[in-house]
Amino acid sequence: MASEFRLYPGIPRDKSCIINRELVLHGLYDVVSRPLMRLSDPEYYDPKGYRTDLKSWPARDTDGTRAAVATWNKHLDGLWSQATVPPWRRVTAT
Known part of the structure; x- marks a missing residue:
């Protein structure tokens, strides 16, 4: 199985x-910030969406x-x- 990554600045x-x-x-x-004790930054957001409830449509x-x-x-x-294709995925001709 192949995967492809791109970046969307939204x-x-x-x-x-x-x-x-x-x-x-x-x-x-879930964009509500929560305290995170282990880091010096007092707030974090859930960028991976671990707390996201997903609805499915087959x-x-x-x-x-x-x-x-x-x-x-x-x-x-x-x-x-x-x-755009991220810079780490771009192939340059040598």
């Missing part, structure tokens, strides 16, 4: 995953979920086209 509001263009997992990041269930999956595919395709 606010991390949504946690969205699309698996094989057939299953969408979506939730809103494309095969109903017309409504198929439409939702198609909408999410279109939306994330648009974001993907605007995102």
